[in-house]
Amino acid sequence: MVKIEENKFYTEHKKIEVLAAAPIVYIPLSQHLGKICDCLQVKIGDTVLKGQLLSTAQAQPFAPIHASVSGKIAAIQSWPHPTLGACKAIVIENDGKDSAAPEFGKNLSPEAAGKLTPEQIRESIFRAGVIGMGGAAFPTHIKLNPPKPVHCLLINIAECEPYLTNDSQLVAEKAPEIIAGIELEARCFPLQKIYISIEDNTPEAIAVLTKELAQRSWKINGIEAEMAVLKSQYPQGGEKQLVQKILKTEVPRGKLPFDVGVTVQNVGTVYAIYEAVYKNKPLIERVVTVTGGCLTTPKNLLARIGTPVKYLIDACGPLKETPVKIIAGGPMMGIAQFTDQIPVIKSTTGIILLGKREARRAEELPCIRCGACIRECPMGATPALINQASNKSFWAEAKTYGALDCIECGLCNFVCPSNRRIVQSIKRVKLEAPR
Amino acid sequence: MDNKLIIGSPPHVHTRETTARIMWMVTVSLVPAGIGAVVIFGLQALWLTLWSILAAVATEAVIQFLSKSKISIADGSAVLTGLLLAYNIPPNAPFWIPIAGSCFAIAIGKMVFGGLGQNIFNPALVGRAFLMASWPAAMTTFCAPLGKADAVTGATPLAALKEGKIVESLSYLDMLLGLRGGCIGEVCIIALLVGAVFLLIRGYISWHIPVSFIGSTALLMFIFGRQGAFTGDWLFHILNGGLLLGACFMATDYVTSPLTARGQIIFGIGCGVLTAVIRLWGGYPEGVSYAILMMNAATPLIDRYTRKRIYGT
Structure with a gap:
């Protein structure tokens, strides 16, 4: 088992700081997996309020987008996007008043919340634009309405990506809210069991959660809840790996966790669900870990959606070193950005700034067939041979070695002593091979 | 800062392990056996080894220069090939033997x-096979260890065994220390063990090939003993010839051995059986290098049938 330097010390145990809203925010029309939100509800020159609906899509699946600040719509134009390269975005000039839309932040009493039907819960979640915040960005209301009954809910706090601490810090500070969120979710399924999976390198989060759960005698909504404390290991935070590790079963090839009666939910999403239902707050802000050796004070920031990354970086003090790489997401799966003008979107878990030394990569050498990638591959694929086949465009061969099963965790690439760009070649199979 | 940002496919972090480091680590693990050889046979073992390494590196550099490709001798692989080839020739061979062998190997x-x-x-074994075919006399004339003139002279214990002679003057301790005739790198068993344990602990090799290789040879030698079934001196066969050198340092060569643990066990058993067959019934006293070469040819086939199970299938 390979050990990856976690580098979480930069932001570990650092309280989440609220980042002041930026003077201009850029809210991309696509922040989720599904249809782009191109049914605009506003036009250039309109004045919008914080939490106001900005745009929806014509058909599901989608998650609506909302204004994260109050102010004037200055433009609707193409803008750099952390995962798409560029995307049409609504540009809002912040008026600094932070005036909220009516009903925004209106508290719902626990009694009233207790009377909500699953449909009403899903409706609230949908209206708030909640998506999978671990990075997958799939609209949550659809995930909470699976075509097959789900009997097991897996709450994912296994933040296995190095550097990132946004989820564990959120748990450390918001445990009661998160449990209330889990309860809402639990009511959407005919559940028998709830697992809360967490890695052993987050003692603070484990302690507060244990305390909260013990007070509830390890039951959430009458369903047995269990903490699964896992030894820190990449990439066990992936859905399929978590199902394998905790439930000792596998999701059949080409299927999703609900096919085996399981739903895996990222803890950030759970918190967004809580806020959507109890606080009537659409998803307009999220916790982002801003970290890396280039920063004097790396931080966990609560940032408004649409805030340019530059603004987050500036909030972390003067730079110690000029970054040569800016990554949105974790260092294993995140995307290297070409500009610091990209906005924070709903699925932005972290911003990592790597300096020259941290970003340095060795030259790519021929494969020496050491087999390290095969030993480490969590999907049982043969990365070395996929790489070879892909480079020759032998698509069929690449598929037999498991190219389409790849979850792109990047471990093969990480362990490769010849530093071969294996994930890149696998992505190429997925893009170019005939289906 | 925009125009200075690097973009590239994830992951953005990487292990410190490099191919060059692996090659140099294997090279280092073979140093004790070389020191053993110098102690046992004298400085001639060192000179032959250096000639061999020099020829291997020079051949690679010249070919890369002529083909206008990047000169990559610093990755250590040519040094390792040269070293392993030297370990496969007699300590009293003429100096041009390792040079010719290394040139051919590379x-x-x-x-x-x-x-x-x-x-x-395996390039080093290709070189050895070439030398055996071209200059069999030089490759099969062995000197005795220094100060041990009473030892079997002119032949290795395995060769003596092949000719039906009885090898009595050699204790297991002598064999362990390497006080016998043989190739430069194969004799000092204790030093080879030190190197192999180092590679195992550091994870550069896994146990699969060495154990299955040595185990199956030992088992077959025990079964097909001289005095009838199940009487063979299996320990003698482990400690003699190039079995340990081959099983731990040559059969485990990443490039030419199977990728998965299952494949490596099949590969190791194949090597072990072929070695035993050659030693028992073949024309040569020793079979390790040909066994490995034959199994090298089977490696793609083994890989095809020993893939890992894909998750969810």
């Missing part, structure tokens, strides 16, 4: 296939 065993990682056969 040029024909490695570079014609496309260089590092592309060759089908």
Whole structure:
């Protein structure tokens, strides 16, 4: 088992700081997996309020987008996007008043919340634009309405990506809210069991959660809840790996966790669900870990959606070193950005700034067939041979070695002593091979 | 800062392990056996080894220069090939033997296939096979260890055994220390063990090939003993010839051995059986190098049938 330097010390145990809203925010029309939100509800020159609906899509699946600040719509134009390269975005000039839309932040009493039907819960979640915040960005209301009954809910706090601490810090500070969120979710399924999976390198989060759960005698909504404390290991935070590790079963090839009666939910999403239902707050802000050796004070920031990354970086003090790489997401799966003008979107878990030394990569050498990638591959694929086949465009061969099963965790690439760009070649199979 | 940002496919972090480091680590692990050889046979073992390494590195550099490709001798793979080839020749061979062998090993065993990682056969063993075919006399005349003139002279214990002679003057301790006739790198068993344990602990090799290789040879030698079934001196066969050198340092060559643990066990058993067959019924007293070469040819086939199970299938 390979050990990856976690580098979480930069932001570990650092309280989440609220980042002041930026003077201009850029809210991309696509922040989720599904249809782009191109049914605009506003036009250039309109004045919008914080939490106001900005745009929806014509058909599901989608998650609506909302204004994260109050102010004037200055433009609707193409803008750099952390995962798409560029995307049409609504540009809002912040008026600094932070005036909220009516009903925004209106508290719902626990009694009233207790009377909500699953449909009403899903409706609230949908209206708030909640998506999978671990990075997958799939609209949550659809995930909470699976075509097959789900009997097991897996709450994912296994933040296995190095550097990132946004989820564990959120748990450390918001445990009661998160449990209330889990309860809402639990009511959407005919559940028998709830697992809360967490890695052993987050003692603070484990302690507060244990305390909260013990007070509830390890039951959430009458369903047995269990903490699964896992030894820190990449990439066990992936859905399929978590199902394998905790439930000792596998999701059949080409299927999703609900096919085996399981739903895996990222803890950030759970918190967004809580806020959507109890606080009537659409998803307009999220916790982002801003970290890396280039920063004097790396931080966990609560940032408004649409805030340019530059603004987050500036909030972390003067730079110690000029970054040569800016990554949105974790260092294993995140995307290297070409500009610091990209906005924070709903699925932005972290911003990592790597300096020259941290970003340095060795030259790519021929494969020496050491087999390290095969030993480490969590999907049982043969990365070395996929790489070879892909480079020759032998698509069929690449598929037999498991190219389409790849979850792109990047471990093969990480362990490769010849530093071969294996994930890149696998992505190429997925893009170019005939289906 | 925008125009200075690097973009590239994830992951953005990487292990410190490098191919060059692996090659140098294996080279280092072979140093004790070389020191053992110098102690046992004298400085001639060292000179032959240096000639061999020099020839291997020079051949690679010249070919890469002529083919206008990047000169990659710093990755240590040519040094390792040269070293292993030297370990496979007698300590009293003329100096041009390792030079000819290394040139052939690198040029024909490695570079014609496309260089590092592309060759089908272990280059050092290709070089040895070439030498055995070209100058059999020089390759099979062995001197005795220094100060041990009463030891079997002119032949290795395995060769003596093949000729039906009885090898009595050699204790297991002598064999362990390497006080016998044999190739430069194969004799000092204790030093080879030190190197192999180092590689195992550091994870550069796994146990699969050495254990299955040595185990199956030992088992077959025990079963087909001289005095009838199940009487064979299996320990003698482990401690003699190139079995340990081959099983721990040559059969485990990444490039030419199977990728998965299951494949490696099949490969190791194949090597072990072939070695035993050659030693028992073949024309040569020793079979390790040909056994490995034959199994090298089977490696792609083994890989095909020993894939890992894909998650969810």
